[in-house]
Amino acid sequence: MDRYQFEGYMSDYIENSLSIAKRKEFEQFLAEHPESKEQVQAVRSTILQLKTLPTVKTSDEFMVKLQQRVAKQRNVIPIQQTNRKPLIFGFTPIAAGMMSLVILAIVFVGYELMPSGSSNPIAIPSQITTNSVMSAPVNQPSALPATMESTLAAAQDDSTNIDRDLQQISPALEEKINYVKTQ
Amino acid sequence: MNDKYRYNDEELIARFQKGDENAYTELVNRYRDRLMTFVYRFVNDMEQAEDIVQDALVKVFTHKHYYKEVAKFSTWVYTIAGNLAKTELRKRKRRQTSSLSTLGLDDKDYELPSVELETGDHVQGEYTEKKIQEAIQLLPLHFRTVIILRDIQELSYEEISNIVSVPLGTVKSRINRARLQLQDALKEYK
Numbered sequence: 001m002d003r004y005q006f007e008g009y010m011s012d013y014i015e016n017s018l019s020i021a022k023r024k025e026f027e028q029f030l031a032e033h034p035e036s037k038e039q040v041q042a043v044r045s046t047i048l049q050l051k052t053l054p055t056v057k058t059s060d061e062f063m064v065k066l067q068q069r070v071a072k073q074r075n076v077i078p079i080q081q082t083n084r085k086p087l088i089f090g091f092t093p094i095a096a097g098m099m100s101l102v103i104l105a106i107v108f109v110g111y112e113l114m115p116s117g118s119s120n121p122i123a124i125p126s127q128i129t130t131n132s133v134m135s136a137p138v139n140q141p142s143a144l145p146a147t148m149e150s151t152l153a154a155a156q157d158d159s160t161n162i163d164r165d166l167q168q169i170s171p172a173l174e175e176k177i178n179y180v181k182t183q
Numbered sequence: 184m185n186d187k188y189r190y191n192d193e194e195l196i197a198r199f200q201k202g203d204e205n206a207y208t209e210l211v212n213r214y215r216d217r218l219m220t221f222v223y224r225f226v227n228d229m230e231q232a233e234d235i236v237q238d239a240l241v242k243v244f245t246h247k248h249y250y251k252e253v254a255k256f257s258t259w260v261y262t263i264a265g266n267l268a269k270t271e272l273r274k275r276k277r278r279q280t281s282s283l284s285t286l287g288l289d290d291k292d293y294e295l296p297s298v299e300l301e302t303g304d305h306v307q308g309e310y311t312e313k314k315i316q317e318a319i320q321l322l323p324l325h326f327r328t329v330i331i332l333r334d335i336q337e338l339s340y341e342e343i344s345n346i347v348s349v350p351l352g353t354v355k356s357r358i359n360r361a362r363l364q365l366q367d368a369l370k371e372y373k
Contacts, residue, residue, distance in 0.1 A: 011359040039366070046366045049315055050334035056223040058215045066211065067240055069241050 001029045006036055014044055192256035199246050207247075211240055211257070217336065218264050224331045225268045226275075227320050232247065235271055239264040257338075258345045265328060318368040326361035330364060333358050 001009075006029055012018045013026050032036040089097040185290075190198065190206070192213065198206035218239060223232035242263050250259050319327060323345070332343045339356075344351045 043362050044365045047334050056220040058219045070244050
Protein backbone atom coordinates (compact mmCIF):
# COMPACT_ATOMS: atom_id res chain seq x y z
CA MET A 1 0.00 0.00 0.00
CA ASP A 2 1.34 3.41 -0.91
CA ARG A 3 0.60 6.84 0.58
CA TYR A 4 -2.09 7.61 -2.01
CA GLN A 5 -3.95 4.35 -1.30
CA PHE A 6 -3.57 4.93 2.43
CA GLU A 7 -5.33 8.29 2.21
CA GLY A 8 -8.01 6.79 -0.03
CA TYR A 9 -8.80 4.06 2.47
CA MET A 10 -8.59 6.21 5.60
CA SER A 11 -12.28 7.15 5.83
CA ASP A 12 -13.39 3.60 5.13
CA TYR A 13 -11.05 2.35 7.86
CA ILE A 14 -12.35 4.88 10.40
CA GLU A 15 -15.97 4.05 9.51
CA ASN A 16 -15.30 0.28 9.64
CA SER A 17 -16.36 -0.26 6.06
CA LEU A 18 -13.15 -1.87 4.77
CA SER A 19 -13.11 -5.56 3.88
CA ILE A 20 -11.16 -7.79 6.26
CA ALA A 21 -8.31 -8.24 3.78
CA LYS A 22 -8.05 -4.50 3.13
CA ARG A 23 -8.29 -3.76 6.83
CA LYS A 24 -5.36 -6.06 7.57
CA GLU A 25 -3.36 -4.46 4.79
CA PHE A 26 -4.20 -1.00 6.15
CA GLU A 27 -3.22 -1.92 9.71
CA GLN A 28 0.00 -3.40 8.42
CA PHE A 29 0.73 -0.04 6.78
CA LEU A 30 -0.06 1.79 10.04
CA ALA A 31 2.31 -0.49 11.95
CA GLU A 32 5.07 0.31 9.49
CA HIS A 33 4.36 4.07 9.39
CA PRO A 34 3.78 5.55 12.88
CA GLU A 35 3.19 9.06 11.45
CA SER A 36 0.27 7.63 9.44
CA LYS A 37 -1.15 6.10 12.62
CA GLU A 38 -1.01 9.55 14.23
CA GLN A 39 -2.77 11.03 11.23
CA VAL A 40 -5.57 8.49 11.47
CA GLN A 41 -5.98 9.37 15.16
CA ALA A 42 -6.06 13.07 14.30
CA VAL A 43 -8.70 12.61 11.61
CA ARG A 44 -10.75 10.43 13.96
CA SER A 45 -10.56 13.19 16.57
CA THR A 46 -11.60 15.85 14.01
CA ILE A 47 -14.65 13.80 13.01
CA LEU A 48 -15.58 13.45 16.68
CA GLN A 49 -15.28 17.21 17.16
CA LEU A 50 -17.51 17.85 14.15
CA LYS A 51 -20.10 15.39 15.43
CA THR A 52 -20.19 17.07 18.82
CA LEU A 53 -20.67 20.59 17.48
CA PRO A 54 -23.86 22.02 18.96
CA THR A 55 -27.04 22.30 16.93
CA VAL A 56 -27.60 25.85 15.73
CA LYS A 57 -31.12 26.93 16.57
CA THR A 58 -33.31 29.36 14.69
CA SER A 59 -34.35 32.57 16.46
CA ASP A 60 -37.56 32.91 18.47
CA GLU A 61 -39.11 35.06 15.73
CA PHE A 62 -38.43 32.45 13.06
CA MET A 63 -41.93 30.99 12.93
CA VAL A 64 -43.65 34.39 13.02
CA LYS A 65 -41.48 35.64 10.15
CA LEU A 66 -42.05 32.46 8.17
CA GLN A 67 -45.82 32.64 8.68
CA GLN A 68 -45.78 36.24 7.44
CA ARG A 69 -43.82 35.28 4.35
CA VAL A 70 -46.07 32.32 3.65
CA ALA A 71 -49.15 34.53 4.05
CA LYS A 72 -47.62 37.01 1.62
CA GLN A 73 -47.03 34.21 -0.90
CA ARG A 74 -50.58 32.98 -0.42
CA ASN A 75 -51.82 36.47 -1.37
CA VAL A 76 -49.41 36.82 -4.25
CA ILE A 77 -50.35 33.58 -5.99
CA PRO A 78 -54.06 34.43 -6.67
CA ILE A 79 -53.13 37.96 -7.81
CA GLN A 80 -50.66 36.51 -10.29
CA GLN A 81 -53.35 34.15 -11.53
CA THR A 82 -56.01 36.87 -11.95
CA ASN A 83 -53.56 39.13 -13.76
CA ARG A 84 -53.01 36.52 -16.42
CA LYS A 85 -54.74 37.31 -19.74
CA PRO A 86 -57.46 34.86 -20.85
CA LEU A 87 -56.37 32.30 -23.42
CA ILE A 88 -58.18 31.47 -26.68
CA PHE A 89 -57.71 27.78 -27.50
CA GLY A 90 -54.50 27.89 -25.49
CA PHE A 91 -53.11 30.95 -27.30
CA THR A 92 -52.82 34.52 -26.11
CA PRO A 93 -55.32 36.90 -27.78
CA ILE A 94 -52.55 38.47 -29.89
CA ALA A 95 -51.23 35.10 -31.11
CA ALA A 96 -54.77 33.88 -31.81
CA GLY A 97 -55.53 37.06 -33.78
CA MET A 98 -52.37 36.71 -35.84
CA MET A 99 -53.11 33.07 -36.57
CA SER A 100 -56.68 33.95 -37.66
CA LEU A 101 -55.32 36.58 -40.05
CA VAL A 102 -52.86 34.08 -41.54
CA ILE A 103 -55.62 31.50 -42.05
CA LEU A 104 -57.88 34.11 -43.70
CA ALA A 105 -55.01 35.17 -45.98
CA ILE A 106 -54.37 31.56 -47.05
CA VAL A 107 -58.08 31.04 -47.82
CA PHE A 108 -58.22 34.32 -49.81
CA VAL A 109 -55.09 33.52 -51.84
CA GLY A 110 -56.37 30.00 -52.51
CA TYR A 111 -59.69 31.37 -53.76
CA GLU A 112 -57.92 33.87 -56.01
CA LEU A 113 -55.72 31.17 -57.55
CA MET A 114 -58.72 28.96 -58.33
CA PRO A 115 -59.32 28.63 -62.16
CA SER A 116 -61.94 31.18 -63.28
CA GLY A 117 -65.24 30.08 -64.88
CA SER A 118 -65.26 26.71 -63.26
CA SER A 119 -67.41 25.90 -60.32
CA ASN A 120 -65.56 22.63 -59.80
CA PRO A 121 -62.10 23.29 -58.35
CA ILE A 122 -60.82 19.88 -59.35
CA ALA A 123 -62.05 20.04 -62.98
CA ILE A 124 -59.49 19.23 -65.65
CA PRO A 125 -58.63 22.34 -67.67
CA SER A 126 -60.16 22.34 -71.16
CA GLN A 127 -56.73 22.71 -72.82
CA ILE A 128 -55.68 19.33 -71.45
CA THR A 129 -58.86 17.55 -72.60
CA THR A 130 -58.72 18.97 -76.14
CA ASN A 131 -55.00 18.15 -76.64
CA SER A 132 -55.22 14.87 -74.82
CA VAL A 133 -52.68 12.23 -75.73
CA MET A 134 -55.52 9.74 -75.48
CA SER A 135 -57.39 11.24 -78.45
CA ALA A 136 -57.08 9.40 -81.75
CA PRO A 137 -54.93 10.90 -84.49
CA VAL A 138 -57.01 12.90 -86.97
CA ASN A 139 -55.70 11.39 -90.24
CA GLN A 140 -55.64 7.79 -89.12
CA PRO A 141 -58.66 5.56 -89.80
CA SER A 142 -60.69 4.70 -86.73
CA ALA A 143 -60.50 1.18 -85.37
CA LEU A 144 -64.07 1.31 -84.05
CA PRO A 145 -67.03 -0.01 -86.03
CA ALA A 146 -69.16 2.57 -87.82
CA THR A 147 -72.24 2.04 -85.59
CA MET A 148 -70.25 2.64 -82.40
CA GLU A 149 -68.61 5.69 -83.86
CA SER A 150 -71.96 7.22 -84.72
CA THR A 151 -73.27 6.45 -81.22
CA LEU A 152 -70.24 8.06 -79.59
CA ALA A 153 -70.49 11.07 -81.85
CA ALA A 154 -74.12 11.50 -80.95
CA ALA A 155 -73.29 11.21 -77.27
CA GLN A 156 -70.50 13.82 -77.56
CA ASP A 157 -72.77 16.18 -79.47
CA ASP A 158 -75.49 16.22 -76.89
CA SER A 159 -74.66 15.40 -73.28
CA THR A 160 -78.32 15.75 -72.31
CA ASN A 161 -78.89 12.37 -74.06
CA ILE A 162 -77.77 10.75 -70.81
CA ASP A 163 -80.66 12.36 -68.96
CA ARG A 164 -83.07 11.34 -71.69
CA ASP A 165 -81.82 7.73 -71.60
CA LEU A 166 -82.14 7.67 -67.86
CA GLN A 167 -85.70 8.93 -68.15
CA GLN A 168 -86.39 6.10 -70.60
CA ILE A 169 -84.77 3.51 -68.36
CA SER A 170 -86.52 4.57 -65.18
CA PRO A 171 -90.05 3.36 -66.11
CA ALA A 172 -88.54 -0.04 -67.01
CA LEU A 173 -86.72 -0.17 -63.67
CA GLU A 174 -89.83 0.81 -61.77
CA GLU A 175 -91.68 -1.98 -63.54
CA LYS A 176 -89.06 -4.51 -62.46
CA ILE A 177 -89.10 -3.26 -58.88
CA ASN A 178 -92.85 -3.59 -58.75
CA TYR A 179 -92.57 -7.12 -60.14
CA VAL A 180 -90.04 -8.09 -57.43
CA LYS A 181 -92.29 -6.58 -54.76
CA THR A 182 -95.29 -8.55 -55.89
CA GLN A 183 -93.23 -11.78 -55.93
CA MET B 184 -46.21 5.89 19.23
CA ASN B 185 -45.66 9.57 19.84
CA ASP B 186 -48.16 11.73 17.94
CA LYS B 187 -45.31 13.88 16.64
CA TYR B 188 -43.96 10.96 14.65
CA ARG B 189 -47.22 9.41 13.53
CA TYR B 190 -46.31 10.30 9.97
CA ASN B 191 -42.92 10.16 8.30
CA ASP B 192 -41.64 13.10 6.23
CA GLU B 193 -42.87 11.67 2.92
CA GLU B 194 -46.36 11.10 4.31
CA LEU B 195 -46.40 14.64 5.67
CA ILE B 196 -45.44 16.24 2.36
CA ALA B 197 -48.06 14.08 0.62
CA ARG B 198 -50.68 15.37 3.06
CA PHE B 199 -49.46 18.93 2.50
CA GLN B 200 -49.71 18.46 -1.27
CA LYS B 201 -53.36 17.54 -0.70
CA GLY B 202 -53.91 20.78 1.21
CA ASP B 203 -53.21 19.92 4.86
CA GLU B 204 -51.20 22.91 6.09
CA ASN B 205 -50.68 21.39 9.53
CA ALA B 206 -48.44 18.88 7.78
CA TYR B 207 -46.33 21.77 6.48
CA THR B 208 -46.00 23.23 9.99
CA GLU B 209 -44.90 19.82 11.25
CA LEU B 210 -42.26 19.59 8.51
CA VAL B 211 -41.02 23.09 9.37
CA ASN B 212 -40.69 22.14 13.03
CA ARG B 213 -38.78 19.00 12.13
CA TYR B 214 -36.33 20.68 9.77
CA ARG B 215 -35.83 24.29 10.88
CA ASP B 216 -32.92 23.61 13.25
CA ARG B 217 -31.36 20.90 11.08
CA LEU B 218 -31.35 23.24 8.10
CA MET B 219 -30.16 26.13 10.27
CA THR B 220 -27.16 24.10 11.44
CA PHE B 221 -26.34 23.03 7.88
CA VAL B 222 -26.66 26.52 6.39
CA TYR B 223 -24.94 28.33 9.26
CA ARG B 224 -21.92 25.99 9.09
CA PHE B 225 -21.87 26.67 5.36
CA VAL B 226 -22.26 30.47 5.18
CA ASN B 227 -20.95 31.36 8.65
CA ASP B 228 -23.47 34.13 9.28
CA MET B 229 -26.47 33.71 11.56
CA GLU B 230 -28.76 36.28 9.94
CA GLN B 231 -28.02 35.13 6.41
CA ALA B 232 -28.41 31.52 7.47
CA GLU B 233 -31.83 32.19 8.94
CA ASP B 234 -32.92 34.06 5.81
CA ILE B 235 -31.75 31.16 3.64
CA VAL B 236 -33.60 28.62 5.79
CA GLN B 237 -36.73 30.77 5.52
CA ASP B 238 -36.30 31.00 1.75
CA ALA B 239 -35.93 27.23 1.55
CA LEU B 240 -39.06 26.62 3.63
CA VAL B 241 -41.06 29.19 1.66
CA LYS B 242 -39.95 27.37 -1.50
CA VAL B 243 -41.24 24.13 -0.01
CA PHE B 244 -44.58 25.90 0.50
CA THR B 245 -44.82 27.45 -2.95
CA HIS B 246 -43.30 24.55 -4.90
CA LYS B 247 -44.84 21.67 -2.95
CA HIS B 248 -46.01 19.94 -6.13
CA TYR B 249 -42.44 19.81 -7.46
CA TYR B 250 -41.63 17.16 -4.87
CA LYS B 251 -41.98 13.65 -6.22
CA GLU B 252 -41.80 10.66 -3.94
CA VAL B 253 -38.89 9.11 -5.83
CA ALA B 254 -36.53 10.86 -3.38
CA LYS B 255 -36.63 11.36 0.36
CA PHE B 256 -38.11 14.66 1.53
CA SER B 257 -34.89 15.39 3.43
CA THR B 258 -32.89 15.06 0.20
CA TRP B 259 -35.19 17.54 -1.52
CA VAL B 260 -35.16 20.13 1.25
CA TYR B 261 -31.38 19.89 1.79
CA THR B 262 -30.88 20.33 -1.96
CA ILE B 263 -33.00 23.49 -1.94
CA ALA B 264 -31.20 24.90 1.11
CA GLY B 265 -27.77 23.97 -0.26
CA ASN B 266 -28.44 25.64 -3.61
CA LEU B 267 -29.70 28.79 -1.92
CA ALA B 268 -26.66 28.86 0.36
CA LYS B 269 -24.29 28.51 -2.61
CA THR B 270 -26.12 31.30 -4.45
CA GLU B 271 -25.79 33.51 -1.37
CA LEU B 272 -22.05 32.83 -1.15
CA ARG B 273 -21.61 33.67 -4.83
CA LYS B 274 -23.49 36.96 -4.31
CA ARG B 275 -21.33 37.71 -1.28
CA LYS B 276 -18.20 36.96 -3.27
CA ARG B 277 -19.28 39.35 -6.01
CA ARG B 278 -20.03 42.06 -3.45
CA GLN B 279 -16.65 41.66 -1.81
CA THR B 280 -14.54 41.22 -4.93
CA SER B 281 -12.76 44.54 -4.50
CA SER B 282 -11.71 43.94 -0.90
CA LEU B 283 -11.39 40.17 -0.92
CA SER B 284 -7.71 40.13 -1.77
CA THR B 285 -6.85 42.10 1.37
CA LEU B 286 -9.34 40.37 3.67
CA GLY B 287 -7.86 37.67 5.84
CA LEU B 288 -9.57 35.30 8.19
CA ASP B 289 -8.45 37.40 11.14
CA ASP B 290 -10.33 40.41 9.79
CA LYS B 291 -13.66 38.63 9.73
CA ASP B 292 -16.03 38.91 12.65
CA TYR B 293 -17.53 35.54 13.30
CA GLU B 294 -21.02 35.58 14.65
CA LEU B 295 -21.31 32.58 16.84
CA PRO B 296 -24.71 31.20 17.65
CA SER B 297 -25.85 31.45 21.21
CA VAL B 298 -25.81 27.82 22.17
CA GLU B 299 -25.80 26.28 25.58
CA LEU B 300 -23.14 23.64 25.93
CA GLU B 301 -23.86 20.83 28.29
CA THR B 302 -20.21 20.46 29.24
CA GLY B 303 -18.79 22.60 32.01
CA ASP B 304 -15.93 24.09 30.04
CA HIS B 305 -17.96 26.73 28.24
CA VAL B 306 -15.12 28.99 27.14
CA GLN B 307 -12.98 26.15 25.83
CA GLY B 308 -15.99 24.76 23.98
CA GLU B 309 -16.70 28.08 22.30
CA TYR B 310 -13.05 28.48 21.35
CA THR B 311 -12.91 25.02 19.80
CA GLU B 312 -16.15 25.60 17.95
CA LYS B 313 -14.88 28.91 16.59
CA LYS B 314 -11.69 27.28 15.36
CA ILE B 315 -13.58 24.43 13.71
CA GLN B 316 -15.96 26.89 12.08
CA GLU B 317 -12.99 28.85 10.74
CA ALA B 318 -11.38 25.70 9.44
CA ILE B 319 -14.61 24.69 7.67
CA GLN B 320 -14.70 28.07 5.92
CA LEU B 321 -11.23 27.38 4.50
CA LEU B 322 -12.51 24.34 2.61
CA PRO B 323 -13.60 24.65 -1.03
CA LEU B 324 -17.41 24.72 -1.38
CA HIS B 325 -17.72 21.19 -2.77
CA PHE B 326 -15.70 19.83 0.18
CA ARG B 327 -17.52 22.01 2.69
CA THR B 328 -20.95 20.75 1.60
CA VAL B 329 -20.12 17.07 1.90
CA ILE B 330 -18.23 17.28 5.19
CA ILE B 331 -21.08 19.20 6.86
CA LEU B 332 -23.67 16.76 5.55
CA ARG B 333 -21.64 13.72 6.59
CA ASP B 334 -19.90 14.61 9.85
CA ILE B 335 -22.24 17.25 11.30
CA GLN B 336 -25.63 16.26 9.87
CA GLU B 337 -24.69 12.56 9.82
CA LEU B 338 -26.43 11.77 6.54
CA SER B 339 -25.63 8.60 4.62
CA TYR B 340 -23.23 8.65 1.68
CA GLU B 341 -26.11 7.74 -0.63
CA GLU B 342 -28.25 10.64 0.50
CA ILE B 343 -25.33 13.06 0.17
CA SER B 344 -24.74 11.72 -3.33
CA ASN B 345 -28.36 12.53 -4.20
CA ILE B 346 -28.22 15.99 -2.61
CA VAL B 347 -25.06 17.13 -4.36
CA SER B 348 -25.82 15.15 -7.54
CA VAL B 349 -22.44 13.48 -7.85
CA PRO B 350 -21.59 9.75 -7.88
CA LEU B 351 -21.12 7.89 -4.61
CA GLY B 352 -17.41 7.33 -5.26
CA THR B 353 -16.86 11.05 -5.78
CA VAL B 354 -18.69 11.82 -2.54
CA LYS B 355 -16.47 9.38 -0.62
CA SER B 356 -13.36 10.82 -2.17
CA ARG B 357 -14.43 14.39 -1.40
CA ILE B 358 -15.24 13.54 2.21
CA ASN B 359 -11.89 11.86 2.59
CA ARG B 360 -10.03 14.85 1.14
CA ALA B 361 -12.11 17.29 3.21
CA ARG B 362 -11.33 15.43 6.43
CA LEU B 363 -7.61 15.47 5.67
CA GLN B 364 -7.69 19.21 4.87
CA LEU B 365 -9.71 19.95 7.97
CA GLN B 366 -7.38 17.93 10.16
CA ASP B 367 -4.46 19.78 8.62
CA ALA B 368 -6.06 23.17 9.30
CA LEU B 369 -6.90 22.24 12.90
CA LYS B 370 -3.47 20.76 13.64
CA GLU B 371 -2.09 24.03 15.02
CA TYR B 372 -5.03 24.51 17.40
CA LYS B 373 -4.54 21.19 19.16
